[in-house]
Amino acid sequence: MNSSTFPPVSWTGIDDVVIVGGGLAGLFCALKLSPRPVTVLAAAPIGQGASSAWAQGGIAAAVSEGDTAESHLSDTLAAGAGLVDERIARMMVEEGPARIDDLLAYGVPFDRDLEGRLALSREAAHSTRRVVRVRGDMAGRAIMEALIAAVRQTPSIRVMEGYVVEDLVSEGRYIAGVVARPDAGRATQRVTFPARAVVLCTGGIGHLYRVTTNPFEARGGGMGMAARAGAVIADAEFVQFHPTAIDVGRDPAPLATEALRGDGATLVDRDGHRFMLDLHPDGELAPRDIVARGIFRQVQSGKGAFLDCTRAVGARFPEIFPTVYGYCKEAGIDPVHDPIPVVPAVHYHMGGILTDAQGRTSLDGLWAAGEVTSTGAHGANRLASNSLLEAVVFAARIAEDIQGLLPTPKLNDWGGLSEESDDVFTIEDSPPLKRLRAIMSDKVGVVRERGALVAAIREIAELQAAGNRLRFANIVATAKLIAVAALKREESRGSHYRSDFPETAPGRPSRSYLTLQDADAVIRDIAG
Template sequence: MNAFSRNPADRVVVVGGGVAGLSTALRLAPRPVTLVTASPLGLGTATGWAQGGIASAMGADDSASLHAADTEAAGAGLTEPDVALRIAAEGPRLIDWLVSLGAPFDRSEDGALALGLEAAHSRRRIVRAGGDSTGARVLETLVAAVLNAPWIEVVSAAVTDLLRDEAGAVAGVVAESDGARFRIPARAVVLATGGLGGLYASTTNPPGATGRGIALAARAGATLRDMEFVQFHPTAIAAGRDPMPLATEALRGEGARLIDETGAAVMAGIAGGDLAPRDVVARGIFQALQRGRTVYLDTRGALGAAMPTRFPTVAALCASAGINPATQAIPVRPAAHYHMGGVKVDAHGASSVPGLYACGEVSSTGLHGANRLASNSLLEGLAYAGFIADGLDAPPPRRILPDTAPRRAGSELAAIRAVMETKVGVVREEAGLSAAVAELSPLAETCDAALVASLIASSALSRQESRGAHWRSDHPHQAPARHTETTSAGVAAPALAE
C-alpha cells in the first residue's frame, strides 16, 4: 500500500531505522505504520555499530533492582529511580522477544546466554551477539521482521519538517527524496532519529548523527531536557579516521588496561580504575593527553590473540589500521559517543507537543541521568517502543496547516564540529562555552545542526557545576541535583530534579 493512500486518521509515522524505530514500528501492530528512513533500511544507524550489547538482569545472582541501582549510580543524581527500575525489569522479556524473532545471541556450552561484564555494572549482565557485533546482529533481526510485517511500509526519505494541525498537534511529516518534497499526514509521529555525536570532530557516530530529530522537535516547540550531557566514549581508536572506530568497553571488562607510552597505568589511583564509569575514564584519558601523554588500550597477550574470535569487529578495525592487538597496544582517545539529553518524554514516550513521541537516543526518559551506564541504550530503545505502543493516544489530525520553508541540515557542519570539539568537549569552562554560543547562535535560525549545537552549548553554560559527563573546570563541584529544561527559544533556569 502506498504511503499516501493510507488514512491519516489511522497512520503512525515512525522516523528512523535503528533499534528504536524498527522496534516501535513492530510493536505498534496492528496499527498501520509508515517507517521513514534517511538511509536504506539497515544502513546508516548507530545501532549497527553498537559493539557492547544489551544490559539485562538474566543471571541467577542478578535482579532488576541491582541493575537499576547500577544505573542510578552511573547517572550521577539525575537518573529517575522509577524509570530505571521499570526499564531494568523489562530486560529479560525484551531479550526473549528478540530471541523469538531469531536474534542469534551468544551462548555458553550449556546453551544459556553468555553474559559479559562492562564498566560500572556490579554483575555480568551484558547479552551479546557475535561477540562485539551485537548491534549489527540485532539490527539484522529487526530489519527482517519489519520486511515481513504487513502493517509496516518503508519510505526512504529525509524528514525535513513536522506538520501541525490547527489545534497545534503534530499531524505528520514533510519529507524529501531525490529533490522532491512531499507530505505524509498521520495521527502521530514517533521520532527515533538517534544521536548527535556527528556535531563533534571526534566521534564514534555515523556522519548523519547531527541531532536532526531534536531540531525537528525543538522547532515544533517541544521541551528538551539536559542537552549538555554528551557522553564521550573513552576508547575510540586514534587511527586518523572519521568517524573514529570504537574499541568496546567490554575489552576492559575482560582485562584490557589503559596505559601511557611508558607503560604506566593511566587510571592508577582513581576509584574504579579501568572499570570506572565512562565519564571518569574519559576525563582520565583526556587529562593524560593534555599532559602530553599518549594513551593506549593494552590487550597484548592472550586477550589480543583471542580477539579475532571473541571481538571480531574490533580485531578487524585494528587490522585495517595496521595494528596487531596481540602484540601492539591500541592508541585511544575520548570521542563523542552518546547523548543523554534530548526530547523530554513521559512514561509513554510522549513529548510536550500533542501527537509527537520520541524513542531511543533522541529522547530524555530519565533513565541515563548525567551519564549513561554501558549497554543501557539498546535496552531503553526496545523498552520505550513497547511503552509508546501501549500508551499512544493521539486524536485524528484536524485541518493540517501549510508546512514551513526547509532548513539546512548542516551546510556549516565542518565549522560547527570544530567549535564543539574545542569549546564544548570533555572538559568545559565559561569562556569557551560563551564563545561557542556566540559563534553558533547566528547560524541556528536556518541550520538545524547549528540549532542543536547551540542548545548544547547554552545548556552547558547554564549548568555551573560538574556532574556526570558535564565537567566544568571552573565549577568542579556538584550543586543540588537539577535538570536543565530547554526550548528553541532559549535555556530555562535549571529545574530541581524530582
C-alpha cells in the same frame, strides 16, 4: 527508496502512525504496533544510518540467575550521578528481560554458553555480568539484522527509505504530520505525510563533534526539529564521550568496545604506565566520564593513551572481538601484539526531547524513543549498554500507548507535494557544519569552562543568523541547546565537567529543562 518494502497493492492510503527513523527504536516500535499499519521514514536504508547497528557491547538486562532488577537499578543510579529518575529507571530494568525475550523471538542470535544459557559480559560500572551480546562485539549489527528481516516480513509496515524528515506539521497544539525530502534528501520537492501520531526515533548528536563514533546521520536534526516546534528539551548538557575510540583519523572513529576492558585490557601511556589506577580505584572500569577525562588529559599532555589487550586477550582477539580486530588491521595495527591508540569520542547523548513513561513529549501527537530523547533513565551519565535497553523498552511502551489512545487505525490521503526548496543534501560536511563541529569539540567538549562556552554560544548564534537552510537550522538549534545547558549548569556532574566548577554542587540535584525560547533569552543576555 526500496520498492520491495512497500505493502501490497491493496494499500489505500497513508496510515495514521508515522515513525521517523529506521534504527532499533523505530523498527521495534513498528513491530510492536503490528498489525496496525505504520509508515517508517528512514533517511538511509534501514540499518545503515543508525548508531544501533554499530553498538558493540550489547544490551544490559538482569537475566542471569544471580542478578536482579534491583542490582541493575542500583548500578544505573550510581552511574547517573544523582540525576536518574528512579521511577523511570526501575520500570526500564524491570521490563528488560521481557524485551530480551522479544528480541530472541525476532531471531536475534544472542551468545549462549555450553548449557544453553545466555552468555553475559561485564562492562564499566556494572556490578556483575549482565550484558547480553552476539559474537563478543557484534550485538548491534545482529539485532538490527534480525529486526530488519522481521520488518521486511511484516505487511503492515511500510518502509520509505531515503526520506529525510525536515519539519513537523503543527495544527494548533497538535503535531499533525511531517515534511520529508525524498531521494536521500537530494530532491528539491518535499513531501508532506499527515499523521495522527508521529514517533521520533532519529538518533543522537555525535556528528555535531569533530571526533565521534556515530554515523553521519546523527547530527541532532530530530531534537532540533522538535525544539523548533516548541518541545521541551531536558539534560542537553550531558554528552557522553566513549573513552576508547581508535585514534586513526577516521570519521566516524571506530570503537574499541568497553568489553575489552571488561575482559582485562588495560590503559597505558607511551611508557607503559597504567594511568587509570592513579585516578580511580576501579581503574579501567571506572565510570565512562572519568575514564574519558583521564584519556583526554593523557593525550593533551603528549603522553598518549593506549589500550593494551596483549595479555588479557592476546591471540584470542580475532575470534572474540572480530569487529575491533578488523578496524585495527585496516589501520595497520596488530592488537594481538601491539597496544591500540585511543582517544575520547562523542558516543551518546543523555539529553534530548523530554518524554514521560509512555514516550510522550510535551507536544500533543508527538512521541519519541531512543537517543533523541531524555527519559531520565540515564541521568548525568549512561550506564554501559543501557541505551539499547531503553530504546526497546520505550518503543514497546509507545506502541502500547498509541494503541490505547487511538484504538482504531485511520488511513489518511497522501498529503502530497510540499513547496520546493534548494536545501539539497550533500554527503560531505558543508563549511558551516565543519565550523560547527570544530566549535563544539573545542569549546563544548570533554572539559568545559565559562569563557569557552560563552564564545561557543556567540559563534553558534552567528552561524544561525547566517544560515537559511531548514535542515541546518535543526542542527544549529540542537548545538545551541547543548551549549546553553552546559553554561547554565555551574557544577561538574557525570559526563558534564566544568574546569571552573570542578566540584559537584551540594544539595539535591535537579535536571535541566530548556526550550529554544529559553536558550535565545540566554543568548540575548550574553549579547547585551
